[in-house]
Amino acid sequence: MTHRFAHGAMATQFVFLVEHDDARNAGQLCREAFHQIDRLETELSRFDSSTDIASISQLKPRDLMVLTLDAFECLKMAQFVAADTNGAFDVTIGSVFAAWRNPDGTPRTPSLDELAAARERTGWQLLMMDEESHFVGVRKTGVQVDLGAIGKGYALDCAAAIFEEWGITRALLSAESTVLALDPPEGKEGWTVNADAPMLLCQRAASSSGIAVQGQHIFDPRTGQPVRDRTQVWTLAPTAAWADALSTAFFVMSATEIEEYCRQHVEVSSIIIDSQKRYFNLKSNLGEKT
Amino acid sequence: MNIEVPNGMTRRQFITAGAAASAWLAMSKTGLAQAAAAAPPSDQVNVALVGCGDQGRVLVNACLKIPCVKFRAVCDIWPYAQRYGSRYLGKYGHETNVYADYREMLEKEKGLDAIICASPDWMHSPITCAALEAGKHVYCEKLMSNTVEGAKQMVLTQRKTGKLLQIGHQRRSNPRYLHAKNKIIDEAHLLGRITHASGQWHNVKKDDRTCAAKYELDEATLKKFGYDDMHQLLNWRWFKKYGGGPICDLGAHQIDMFTWFLNANPKAVIASGGIDYYKTHEWYDNVITVFEYDTKDGVARSMYDVLTTTGSLGFLEKYMGIEGSMVISEMPRWNQVFREKATAPEWTVWGEKGLVKRVEDTAAANAEEKKAAEVDVRLAASPPPETWEIPVLLDKPPHQPHLENFFEAIRKGAPLNCPAEVGYRSAVAVLKVNEAVVAQKRLEFKPEEYRI
Numbered sequence: 056m057t058h059r060f061a062h063g064a065m066a067t068q069f070v071f072l073v074e075h076d077d078a079r080n081a082g083q084l085c086r087e088a089f090h091q092i093d094r095l096e097t098e099l100s101r102f103d104s105s106t107d108i109a110s111i112s113q114l115k116p117r118d119l120m121v122l123t124l125d126a127f128e129c130l131k132m133a134q135f136v137a138a139d140t141n142g143a144f145d146v147t148i149g150s151v152f153a154a155w156r157n158p159d160g161t162p163r164t165p166s167l168d169e170l171a172a173a174r175e176r177t178g179w180q181l182l183m184m185d186e187e188s189h190f191v192g193v194r195k196t197g198v199q200v201d202l203g204a205i206g207k208g209y210a211l212d213c214a215a216a217i218f219e220e221w222g223i224t225r226a227l228l229s230a231e232s233t234v235l236a237l238d239p240p241e242g243k244e245g246w247t248v249n250a251d252a253p254m255l256l257c258q259r260a261a262s263s264s265g266i267a268v269q270g271q272h273i274f275d276p277r278t279g280q281p282v283r284d285r286t287q288v289w290t291l292a293p294t295a296a297w298a299d300a301l302s303t304a305f306f307v308m309s310a311t312e313i314e315e316y317c318r319q320h321v322e323v324s325s326i327i328i329d330s331q332k333r334y335f336n337l338k339s340n341l342g343e344k345t
Numbered sequence: 346m347n348i349e350v351p352n353g354m355t356r357r358q359f360i361t362a363g364a365a366a367s368a369w370l371a372m373s374k375t376g377l378a379q380a381a382a383a384a385p386p387s388d389q390v391n392v393a394l395v396g397c398g399d400q401g402r403v404l405v406n407a408c409l410k411i412p413c414v415k416f417r418a419v420c421d422i423w424p425y426a427q428r429y430g431s432r433y434l435g436k437y438g439h440e441t442n443v444y445a446d447y448r449e450m451l452e453k454e455k456g457l458d459a460i461i462c463a464s465p466d467w468m469h470s471p472i473t474c475a476a477l478e479a480g481k482h483v484y485c486e487k488l489m490s491n492t493v494e495g496a497k498q499m500v501l502t503q504r505k506t507g508k509l510l511q512i513g514h515q516r517r518s519n520p521r522y523l524h525a526k527n528k529i530i531d532e533a534h535l536l537g538r539i540t541h542a543s544g545q546w547h548n549v550k551k552d553d554r555t556c557a558a559k560y561e562l563d564e565a566t567l568k569k570f571g572y573d574d575m576h577q578l579l580n581w582r583w584f585k586k587y588g589g590g591p592i593c594d595l596g597a598h599q600i601d602m603f604t605w606f607l608n609a610n611p612k613a614v615i616a617s618g619g620i621d622y623y624k625t626h627e628w629y630d631n632v633i634t635v636f637e638y639d640t641k642d643g644v645a646r647s648m649y650d651v652l653t654t655t656g657s658l659g660f661l662e663k664y665m666g667i668e669g670s671m672v673i674s675e676m677p678r679w680n681q682v683f684r685e686k687a688t689a690p691e692w693t694v695w696g697e698k699g700l701v702k703r704v705e706d707t708a709a710a711n712a713e714e715k716k717a718a719e720v721d722v723r724l725a726a727s728p729p730p731e732t733w734e735i736p737v738l739l740d741k742p743p744h745q746p747h748l749e750n751f752f753e754a755i756r757k758g759a760p761l762n763c764p765a766e767v768g769y770r771s772a773v774a775v776l777k778v779n780e781a782v783v784a785q786k787r788l789e790f791k792p793e794e795y796r797i
Contacts, residue, residue, distance in 0.1 A: 083555040090554070094399075104677045104738045113740055119377065123406045124436060135366035138373065185377035186370055189409075189437055192377050221557040 057240065060085035065096045065207050067231045071214070074225035074240045084221045088214040095213060098125050099206045101149065101199070111182075111191060112149070112199045119190045127189045129202055129209040129296065130182070136205075136300040137179035140316065144304035145276035149199025150176045152274065155281070174279045208262060208299025211235040215295070228295075232302070233262040235295040249289065252326065260295040262302035264288050265328075275307040282307050289326040297323075390752055391457050393418035395447050395472055396464035397430035400486060404461055405430065407745040409437050413752055418454050420444040422570040423578065425560040445570075447472050451479040459509075459755060461748075462486060465581040466588040467571075470495030473510065474502040482509040484751045487601070488593040488775060489768040496772040500797050503765040509754050511761045512768025514601045515747035516675060524737040525673050526606055528700050529682065535695060536666030537688070539640065542603045542647035543663045546595035549656035553625055554579040576625075583626035590628025591651045592618070592778045598675075599662050600778075601771040603636065603647045606664055611636040611647075611774045613789045616781035622654045630654060634778050673735065675743050682733040692733065702736040770795045 058081045062069045069092060075081040101108045107126040114120060122130065133146040150173035154165040165173070176197045183192040202209075207230040214228050215235055224238040227246040236246040236256035245255030254261065264273060265287035273282045288305045292298035305313050305325050313325050390413050394401055397419055408414045416439040419430040427443040434441050444450035451457075459482040462472050470490045473483045477499075489512050490496040503510040516522045529535050553576065561575045571586075572578045581587035582594050604610055618632030633650040661674035668689035672681040682701050684692050695701050739746075753759035773794055781788045 080558075084557075086552045087555060104740050105743055110740050121410045121437075123409075124433060131366045131370055134373075135369045138369060183377040184370060186367055187438070188377075190377050222559070 058082065060089075062089040062092065064089065064092050065210060065230065067207060069210075069214075070229050072227040072229075072246070073223065075223050081223060084218065084223055087221075088217045091213055091217060092210045095125055095206070095210050098123055099129055099202050099209070101201055107191075108200050108202060111193065112197060114191075114193045114198070115196045116194055117192070119188075119192050122189050122191050124189070125209075125213070127184070127186075127191070129205060130191065130200070131184060131186070132209065132296045133202065133205050133300060134179055134182060134184065136297065136304060140301070140304040140308065140312075142179055142277055143275070143308045143312070144204070144300050145177065145179045146200050146202055146205065147177050147179055147181055147198050148274060148276045149201040150174075150197070151276065151279045152201060153199065154279075155274065170279050177276060177279070179276075204303040205296055205300040207231070208233045208235075208260065208295035208297070211260070211295035211299075227256075232264065233260065233295055233299045235260040235298075252289075252328075254289075254291075254326075256291075259291055259293060260298035261289055261291045262295070262298040263290075264302040264306040273303060273306050277307070287328040288313075289328070291324045291326075293322050301325075388756060389413055389415045390459055390755055391415050391417045392459050392461060393420060393441075393450060393454060393457050394430060395420040395450070395460055395462045395476075396468075396486075397421040397426040398463065401426075401430065401461075401463035402433070403742070404463055404484075404486075404744055404748065405433065407742040407748050408461070410742070410745055411749055411752055413756065414748075415439060416441050417457060418442045418444060418450055420447050420450045422446075422566070423560075423562060425556065448475060451475055451481070457481055459484065459751075466491040466593065467495075467581075467586060470498050473499050477502045477506045477508045477510065480506070480508065482751070482755050484511045484513065484748065485768075486513040487768065487771070488589055488597045489765075489772040491587070491589045491593065491776075493773055493776055496769050497797055500765045500769050509751070509761060510765040510768075511747070511751040511754070512763045512765065512771075513744070513747065514598060514763045514768065514771060515744045516598060516602055517605065517762040517767075518747035518750045519675065519739055519743065520746065521680070521735055521737045521739055522602070522673065524700075525671060525735055529671065529735065530606060530664070533695050533700050535669050535682065535684070535689075535692065535701065536664055536671060537668030537685075538642040539607060539664050539666040540643075540645055541665040542607060542645065543665070544599040544603065544647070544649045544661065545651070545658065546591075546599065546660040547650075547652045547655050547657050548591075548595070550622075550654045553583075580626075583623070583628050585627045588628070589776060589779060590632070591630065591653050592632045592634070593775055595660070596632065596634075596649060596651045596778070597771060597775045599660070600636070600647075600649060600775050602662055603638075603649075604771060604774060606662075607638050607640050607645050607647075609638040609640045609645070610770055610795050611777075611790055612639055613637040613787055614774075614777050614781045615787045616778045617785075618779075618782040629779070629782060632778060632782060634781070636774070671735070675739075677738060680734050682735060684731040684733065686731060692731070696733070699736060701733040704732040704734050766797070769797065 057072050057074045058078050060071045071085050073081040099108055100106050103109060107122045136144045154169050154173040157163050176195055181194045181198045211228045211230055215237060218224055218226055218237060225240055226237045228235045234248050236259055239245045239257045245257035247253050248256055248261060275282050288302055290298050290302040290305050292301055317323050317325055392414055416434045419427055419441045421427045422445050431441045431443050460476040462469055462485040464472055466488055469485050473485045476483050577584050614636050616632055616634035618629035620626055620630055623630050630653045636647045638645045659676055661672055661679040664671045668685050670683045672679050696703050750762045754761050777788055
């Protein structure tokens with residue numbers, strides 16, 4: 056029997072589908088996972104000045120700050136994807152986000168000077184990390200980190216670890232645009248996700264980025280400009296954090312760049328949906344409709 | 346038609362992707378290893394954590410930011426929590442021995458300087474007293490004890506041993522609270538005579554905690570450590586034997602702040618509460634209470650409520666005086682100081698001195714304009730208050746300054762911000778609330794109740 060459990064956190068709705076005989080036990084597991092997600096929401100938040108992530112913006116060059124394990128692991132994964140995509144994904148984009156928003160959150164267009172100032176403080180190479188000590192440092196003062204494009208994926212991976220710990224693994228974990236399939240329902244090969252273009256997932260994550268969901272909200276860290284071309288990108292990867300981050304990176308990368316990335320990473324693939332609702336599965340063959 | 350999902354490594358094979366990221370980081374030129382290795386050493390304080398549940402982990406994260414702290418041992422009756430704590434600390438280079446029994450730990454760990462106690466409340470007193478007797482300094486979570494007798498023993502043992510005992514009312518070390526108390530209230534008297542305080546802690550409905558079946562403790566072990574079953578161990582805050590309920594878990598923080606800011610212990614209390622929502626708990630899931638105080642300026646009253654079925658507005662405190670009022674919280678977003686235009690002198694000079702910071706309130710400005718145009722009698726009778734802010738922000742984990750104060754006291758003799766006597770007076774005030782719920786009448790505190 057498949058049970059459904061939902062929980063609001065990280066400005067999104069987490070929905071877990073669990074196939075398990077004992078509904079009560081499945082519910083207890085989900086509540087424990089949600090409890091940890093609530094903790095992560097606090098720990099990874101940039102809004103509360105007392106969190107590690109918010110405090111990075113106060114660091115000066117030569118300052119060293121110890122991060123909590125989850126803040127460190129999530130930031131490390133973000134930096135890995137940033138390096139790996141030549142900065143197409145970049146969590147130091149907080150200053151650019153801020154420049155395109157009024158204090159009340161409504162959109163605005165920054166002046167060239169404002170944007171230049173924001174871009175001065177943007178760039179994944181401005182952050183330095185050390186795994187041994189869990190220190191983070193900055194090359195410039197005022198680097199604003201925003202984990203919004205990876206945090207939900209990271210939280211799903213943490214939830215998956217709890218599912219493994221409890222030995223209940225036939226489950227589909229989702230946080231709006233990112234889903235993580237664990238083991239499939241009995242007798243099936245995978246969990247079917249995405250009604251528009253169904254795909255079967257097993258021990259794999261998928262994440263979509265696009266302007267269809269939240270309105271225009273993705274900026275290219277390489278230019279500081281909003282991205283206007285595509286409507287949607289689906290990214291498949293072994294972990295939810297990776298898929299989550301890559302879906303944002305792929306949204307700003309060219310099809311050729313994405314294809315090259317997928318070629319170099321056998322475990323990653325991508326599906327692009329253009330403005331005419333055509334699907335391009337970059338792993339099967341670039342440009343071929345499926 | 347299904348979209349073809351290509352093969353490749355699955356999640357299990359690639360379990361967190363952290364391995365790839367670690368390998369990348371180790372190779373990366375953006376590493377900090379050199380700077381980290383060159384970080385100056387400091388005189389170490391050897392510490393053991395007793396109680397590695399949610400709160401213990403919060404304290405560990407704060408301690409890891411304090412360079413002098415070196416964890417040597419982790420103690421918890423539950424192997425799952427022990428393992429979590431020692432593994433977590435291991436990743437930060439703290440090699441720890443693990444114990445189930447704090448007495449065994451105190452006997453075997455000879456090099457310890459201090460204990461951090463984050464056990465269930467009923468064990469605060471025995472653990473703290475044993476540690477003090479063994480010559481260790483103690484940082485003990487609030488509420489000091491779930492009984493007045495337990496708290497009293499802690500004060501007496503601290504006096505006898507001369508060791509340091511800090512109680513975890515961490516707002517007493519929070520720079521924003523210190524500024525509000527020392528500068529805004531005491532130095533500048535910006536609120537005038539404070540006649541009222543109010544406060545709340547509202548938590549959204551939460552389900553009971555559980556754990557995976559394979560990690561449950563066996564009955565004999567649970568009994569040995571005083572617990573009936575796993576449900577009680579994981580949800581101890583709700584049971585009378587182990588804790589004092591939400592008024593002690595949450596209310597204690599803010600009732601302690603009332604005492605500090607009003608500079609007076611409560612002289613009487615009335616309270617109402619009950620188990621109105623949850624079916625599996627012994628303690629009241631909501632309590633509403635009123636305290637009376639004799640302050641140096643006259644009588645003051647506070648109203649306080651702790652609710653566990655709604656998260657409405659979270660947690661905050663408010664102090665109201667003749668000349669102004671102030672909203673403050675550990676949550677950064679609650680931060681306002683209002684000047685009563687009708688009764689208070691201008692605050693410009695205090696703004697210039699940096700005691701308060703003016704907030705440009707467009708809504709209030711609009712209201713002013715409207716008033717001028719329409720001559721609204723009610724508005725004219727009660728002008729909208731000016732809004733200012735407390736200009737101090739906490740940019741550390743909330744418990745870090747209080748722990749820093751404790752370690753400064755150990756290393757350099759700094760005075761503790763919440764020594765045993767202060768924690769004791771808070772415990773006396775808070776524990777009386779549960780009594781008042783039962784009594785269904787106004788209960789008075791005798792002055793000697795606060796003295797030991």
